[in-house]
Amino acid sequence: MSGEGLTVRDLRVTFDGFTAVDGVDLDIRPGDLRFLIGPNGAGKTTLVDAVTGLVKASGSVRFGDQELLGKPVHKIARLGIGRTFQTATVFEELTVVQNLDIAAGAGRGPLTMLRRRKDVPEPVRRALDTIGLSDLRDRPAGVLAHGQKQWLEIGMLLVQDVRLLLLDEPVAGMSHDEREATGELLRRVSEDRTVVVIEHDMDFMRSYARSVSVLHAGKVLSEGSVAEVQADTKVQEVYLGRASEPEPTPRPAPAAAAASVAEEA
Numbered sequence: 001m002s003g004e005g006l007t008v009r010d011l012r013v014t015f016d017g018f019t020a021v022d023g024v025d026l027d028i029r030p031g032d033l034r035f036l037i038g039p040n041g042a043g044k045t046t047l048v049d050a051v052t053g054l055v056k057a058s059g060s061v062r063f064g065d066q067e068l069l070g071k072p073v074h075k076i077a078r079l080g081i082g083r084t085f086q087t088a089t090v091f092e093e094l095t096v097v098q099n100l101d102i103a104a105g106a107g108r109g110p111l112t113m114l115r116r117r118k119d120v121p122e123p124v125r126r127a128l129d130t131i132g133l134s135d136l137r138d139r140p141a142g143v144l145a146h147g148q149k150q151w152l153e154i155g156m157l158l159v160q161d162v163r164l165l166l167l168d169e170p171v172a173g174m175s176h177d178e179r180e181a182t183g184e185l186l187r188r189v190s191e192d193r194t195v196v197v198i199e200h201d202m203d204f205m206r207s208y209a210r211s212v213s214v215l216h217a218g219k220v221l222s223e224g225s226v227a228e229v230q231a232d233t234k235v236q237e238v239y240l241g242r243a244s245e246p247e248p249t250p251r252p253a254p255a256a257a258a259a260s261v262a263e264e265a
């Protein structure tokens with residue numbers, strides 16, 4: 001497919017002398033559905049924070065022909081890069097369509113956006129269709145199931161015409177059926193966009209990843225197809241082969257430590 005890929009070179013992020021991302025190189029081609037996996041504290045979220053401008057980093061991050069490092073968050077977003085966080089951040093009081101309308105913005109005033117409209121703009125209609133929430137468009141987002149809120153959040157990126165989606169554990173807390181629906185959604189979305197997924201759910205990764213990068217202690221330990229990564233003895237040693245995950249290396253508690261998540265690896 002055409003479009004932009006993500007090229008990361010020698011990416012480093014340091015917090016008070018602790019190197020959380022330690023010389024990462026990544027080549028994510030346009031249309032990829034790349035999974036970033038690795039033990040707690042491996043640096044996955046920090047890497048995404050660096051790509052989206054939330055933390056300072058050195059090295060190079062290029063999306064298409066644009067260098068992202070050094071640009072402020074809003075300029076990176078304007079280049080078509082969007083992310084979701086582990087907890088969905090939708091406006092619970094507003095309807096599904098209003099959430100999408102606000103995300104789309106389109107130069108309208110806040111009152112126009114809040115007014116219930118019969119004619120749904122085409123990008124919003126397409127997003128509703130893609131995320132499977134057309135029938136629930138006039139429901140308040142607050143009544144949606146957990147999985148549906150995550151899909152709405154992905155829809156909010158689609159109406160902004162995001163070209164690179166970075167999703168942090170999109171299926172955490174979802175039912176089996178919601179996971180499958182999310183996997184199919186990510187497949188559809190990545191047909192003409194690039195998608196990067198941070199994930200701990202190894203069954204989900206095996207079913208839907210087109211390619212995988214394994215991070216460990218801030219470095220890329222392994223990269224390739226699901227089969228290649230699973231066959232890599234280094235990966236089995238530090239991650240996939242263990243019944244439970246190793247504890248991250250003990251170190252002083254950071255100012256803002258990442259929340260721990262239920263592990264399925």
Ligand SMILES: Nc1ncnc2c1ncn2[C@@H]1O[C@H](COP(=O)(O)OP(=O)(O)OP(=O)(O)O)[C@@H](O)[C@H]1O
Nearest residue numbers: 015020040041042043044045046254255256257258
């Ligand atoms: N703001 C911060 N200040 C200090 N240290 C931090 C900060 N953010 C992250 N770290 C540390 O950087 C390391 C990498 O954290 P990060 O959240 O990127 O890991 P992760 O691979 O996403 O982990 P998880 O799978 O648990 O979300 C961890 O040791 C974490 O404690």
